[in-house]
Amino acid sequence: MAANTAQHMGNLPSGMGICTTLPDLFYIPELVFGVLTWALVASTLVQPSMLLGWVMFVSVFCFVMTLVWIIIFVSGAHRNSSGWAALDLAYHGIAAFFYLSSSVLLAYVTISFKALAGSSEGLRLYRIDISAVVFSFVATLLYFIHTIFSAIRWKSF
Template sequence: MAATTAQSMGSLPSGVEICTTAPDIFYLPELVFGGLVWILVASTHVVSPNPLGWVMFVSVFCFVMTFLWMVVFAAGGHKSSSGWAAADFIYHGLAVLFYLSAGVDLAFITIVVKPVDLRTYQILLSAVVFAFATTLLYFIHAILSAIRWKHF
């Protein structure tokens, strides 16, 4: 285990190694939790004007970008370059800011709008919880990516 961790801090993984190294193991949970935010918000009926547009943008954008990022890493397109290590940290740092703002927006809307039925309220509340859980996952990934970039 120590050899794997030491190797991951000095180089970028590719192939199946992205499922075993410290920062990259968070790709799949980020996709699952971010996808849940997307699905939960999309399943609610909101009236015009749509106050959840930013939340939908963030969840869809981060889902697609994280998937593409994971594919690039799995395919070895980064060629273990320090520029990719920096870009990995920057992307995940931006994702933290995006998801944090979307989670706060979603929590505010859930409290203020007071959905008429209990089911919609429960769906939005679940989306809030998953948005903050996704924020935490991206935050941990960003910190570990910064450590990896520092050791590159």
């Protein structure tokens, strides 16, 4: 795979080529962990609700934009210009920052509500919150790694 990555670093892949090159291999895991975060946060009680709104905004926004980004790359609409490589870098950098902020806020709220885990329902919600935090941090890591590889690809143009 390293040879394949080096071969495609100077241009942006299109079609199913996005399934074989870095950083594009991260698209599907980003979608999966993003939707898991989205579903888990939606199924629990996060107080204050403003934090729930931010976490939901980040996970839905990044899911939709990553899906749009995949469609652009698969369809070949990016035409191998360095402008698309810079946009890819910018989007994934912003997504990593957004996910980091929402992950930290979600972790803080989860830790602060540990005392409510005394009842069986409270323990169930606490475990769901912990799972959401873990998946959110994994999504953050995936977007961050994607940002690094996008920066390398952008620099090679």
